[in-house]
Amino acid sequence: MAIQPRDGILDIRPYKPGSSEAPGIANPVKLSSNENALGCSPKAAEAFEASSARLHLYPDGGATKLREAIAKEEGLEAENIVCGCGSDEILQLLGKAYLNPGDKVVQSQYGFLVYRLVAMQSGAELVSAPEQNYTTDVDAVIEAAGDDARIVFIANPNNPTGTYISDAEIRRLRDGLPASTLLVIDAAYAEFVDAADYNAGLELARERDDVVVTRTFSKIHGLAGARLGWAYGHRSIIDVLHRVRGPFNVNLPAIEAGTAAIQDRDFMRRSAEHNAKWVDWLRQQIGGMGLEVTPSVCNFVLIHFPETPGKTAADADAYLTSKGLIIRGVEPYGLPNALRATVGKEDENRRLVDALADFMKA
Known part of the structure; x- marks a missing residue:
């Protein structure tokens, strides 16, 4: 057997x-x-190719160069950033770090499929909140979360619908959730949005210790094959993610390509x-x-x-x-x-x- x-x-x-x-x-x-x-950016491709001379070396386990480049370009603090093998790895790390068997995880009705995987990997219960016109319904998410949701995943904008909710609605959602609930804002497509009322959530994550924002290099930067993502949040959350990630979870060519990509505005x-x-x-x-x-x-x-x-x-x-x-x-x-x-x-x-x-x- x-x-x-x-x-x-x-x-x-x-x-x-x-x-x-x-x-x-x-x-x-x-x-x-x-x-x-x-x-992808020609500069990112060049950096990726140039790194081939150093493939015998381990990468910097903390991806310091990349985190500092992201911080500079996005106006953030490098110590509040963690990088991963795609943003999907970071989503899985959040589940590994914060979910116990039987915990409740909430998503919007047509949320990204990886949220379900994260919940199931941890033995948690996934609850989907109904959407309105293929768009996240904040009131429905708050109701589904109740007083015991451990994590709420919101893709903003959402895949596969392509819709978004405003910064005001995201803030209303956070205010309507228990303090014990971690709000994860998956902003993989943020760079494509030019709507005046949209915000990727970085400011909210800076203000609070119960919000984390995930981002990716796979979309606007065109580095899907390099598998590279990052998250920004309160230092207490980032510290936890550093503890559960692999010691070299971002490879050297990805670090070099990502650093060049984030700088190629x-x-x-x-x-x-x-x-x-x-x-x-x-x-x-x-x-x-x-x-x-x-x-x-x-x-x-x-x-x-x-x-x-x-x-x-x-x-x-x-x-x-x-x-x-x-x-x-x-x-x-x-x-x-x-x-x-x-x-x-x-x-x-x-x-x-x-x-x-x-x-x-x-």
């Missing part, structure tokens, strides 16, 4: 990333993982401008076909399909794949009638729209 893991581990469904293959088609267009259409600006142009264009064009598209401030759009046979999300997914266009089904999020499409390069965006138009006409 095989040795059995802890109760509940075998109930976990491993995270399934966006597909990158279309059977029978060479070099398909991948629009399934919200990757940066412009690639021009690349970030160009990425944001490209996204702003094409996310609006995609919504307009796809919406003109009679399909509902949820307003998005991220680098993707959520497209809703009817249940009409031949026109369903599954039908559209199969058709697009046959044309070498790979987007993302979001049935695991509880959205079986929707697909998520990443903003690509101009020609990729136009190919997607043309193919969807053909699908809808067929």
